[in-house]
Amino acid sequence: MSNGSRSRPPHVQVAIVGFGPAGSVAAALLGARGISTYVVDRLVDVYDKPRAIALDHEIFRLFDNMGIADAVRPHVAPFTASQHFGADGQLIRRIDMVPEPYPLGYVPSMVFTQPPVEEALRAHASGLPAVTVELGTEVVRVEQDADGATLLIRDAEGRDGSIRADWVIACDGASSGVRQQLGIRLDDLVFDEPWLVVDVRVTDAAALARLPQTSAQFCDPARPTTFVIGPGNHRRWEIMLLPDEDRFAMEKPERVWSLLSKWLSPDEAILWRASSYRFHALVAERWRDGRVFLAGDSAHQQPPFIGQGMCQGLRDVSNLVWKLASVIEGKADPSLLDSYGEERAAHVRELTGRIKTIGHVICERDPVAARERDARILAEGGGAPRTITRQEIVPPLRTGVVAGDTPAAGTLFPQPWIRAAEGDRLLDAVAGTGWRLVLDASFAADPAIDAAAKAAGLTIVRISGGDAGGPNAAGPGLAERDGVLARWFAGHGVGAAVVRPDHYVFGTAATAADLLALITTLGRRLARAA
Known part of the structure; x- marks a missing residue:
């Protein structure tokens, strides 16, 4: 026990x-x-x-x-791109991931x-x-x-x-x-749809090759369906149930294989799970x-x-x-x-x-409205399927322990690869995961900043300048491999970031005076105990 x-x-x-x-x-x-x-x-x-x-x-x-x-x-395993197909089977958009160099160091x-x-x-x-x-x-x-x-x-x-x-x-x-x-x-955010989730292990190599080679959303008003490529031979279908279908009857193997018949037959895969759910918000x-x-x-x-x-x-x-x-x-x-x-x-x-x-886009059951949806989505891409990233769908923190009046506050702080004699390592492995003050080369050593950071319990992490952390990087500090942080700092017009233990940015600063004020603000927000 x-x-x-x-x-x-x-x-x-x-x-x-x-x-x-x-x-x-x-x-x-x-x-x-x-x-x-x-x-x-x-x-x-x-x-x-x-x-x-x-x-x-x-x-x-x-x-x-x-x-x-x-x-x-x-x-x-990496999540493949998700292709969205419209009412007539045409590609209307793709959801993919941001390209390399990856902002957090992982896929x-x-x-x-x-x-x-x-x-x-x-x-x-x-x-x-x-x-x-x-x-x-x-x-x-x-x-x-x-x-x-x-x-x-x-x-x-x-x-x-x-x-x-x-x-x-x-x-x-x-x-x-x-x-x-x-x-x-x-609190009910008003989403209530019945779906059947089916997981299979595909045992036939020819069947595996015949299946879609990317994940997919089939936005078919007759039966909206999601297809996900899992690790190895694991494949998942999420299938919307229709109003006259009994959710428990639809879980029975014979009904499941009927729904999957356009993709697979029972002799090509092992049914791992079939469970019906009401998708809620x-x-x-x-x-x-x-x-x-x-x-x-x-x-x-x-x-x-x-x-x-x-x-x-x-x-x-x-x-x-x-x-x-x-x-x-x-x-x-x-x-x-x-x-x-x-x-x-x-x-x-x-x-x-x-x-x-x-979900509402995917779950549209009216054929006329579905075709209007497809036309609208294609128009948003200038007449062609556009690609959006999963990362832009997840929002930043907008409230709480963040200095919301500073650039990038509430976003996830990047994690570059850091060059080291023993081999490249990710930033967290080098700098730790507590409260951090990350400075780029624009911030010269300043005893006042060092003292304020120490009093606030911040670990100071200096990133060297030069060619984005390459072999000719100038100045003291950690040399990054791919310029991820250099681009991040430049893009936000700042040179310092105070980062929380969960890797969200508390706040940023472009000058020493602004940084000292930011550290003071942090102390007040934490109401640090004596």
Whole structure:
């Protein structure tokens, strides 16, 4: 029931309800900082079939920071471009990824196989000394007071127990019992469509070659369908169900193979999963209740049209954990925690709105309206199919712990490859992942800036000038390989960036005076504890 021989502690700093991807990443991030963490889940095993299928470079950067990139990489592949076909089968647009050199150092969009990746996340979190995991155990109730929360729990044999925690993170899924107990309502963003999700492993090489060689959205008003190329021989179809179709009957193998008959026959592939869902757009009205925070599917659900469901949940815990750790470690005032829901709710709502717009385009059932849609999309590209990137669909942070009046505030800070004698390394491996002040060569050494940065807890990272970090780069500092940061700084007209632990830009500056003012603003925003 528990991991290893560790018994349940009577008190922890953080308790996590749910050991799915969001819960396991939250536990690993906390445990890596030595914060005592207890994780409970009513299920024992990882679900053995794929549900989430997409990752992006922000999430892979998180995995790399955690030290599990090598464990995850065998189960990950680049996400192929997605071709959108209109009502008459014509190409109307493409969704692809930004070109090299990649802004975060990784392929920007990826597909993955969830069960082994989730196993790797669990194993990593469970192996940390500060983390205790108890499976096959459910949370019956959470009781709070001013100083913390008590989880009343029950194991598979019906034995009751409890654990005391200073803080609780509820990562217990879309039907979250914790959220329901707290009476937190989900705001309906008005998207409700029935779909069948089918995963197969293609066993016939000729059939695999016959299938589309890119992912696709078939915006056919008769039956909108999504096709995704997963790792290896994994292929996924997401098929819209029609009003007169019973969702459970459509899950039966004979009906599934009928739907796939234009692409595959049963002797060419193994049916891995067929599950019907109602694709929703829901966001919690509030993300915190006293000592309890919601994260992942317990806080939001969105349609899957650009594969951001799991990414959103991991953004939640990445955002929350550095703030929670700052408060626990006495580096920030507890008021910092209010920014978690502020930032994540606004981001999720904006991204969900964009996903809904894409979904409405795909789900158009009226043939006349569908042809009008196709003409409009082609007209937006000047009469030809245009390409947009998945990266431009994901918005920046627009509120919270960001200096929004400075260029690039709230965006993800790039991660270039840094040249080193022992071989090129990514910036995070060289500079770390805490609060950073990144300076380009336009900023000369300045004792006042150094002192202010040290007082604010910022690690100073200097990027050398010259030919974009080439062998003739001038000045002290790290030499980047491909000029990613040089172009980023020049494009925003700045030479300094204050970067948060979750890699979002707090703010930027072009002059020493502006930078000193920015660092002062950061101190006020964090209300740094003495």
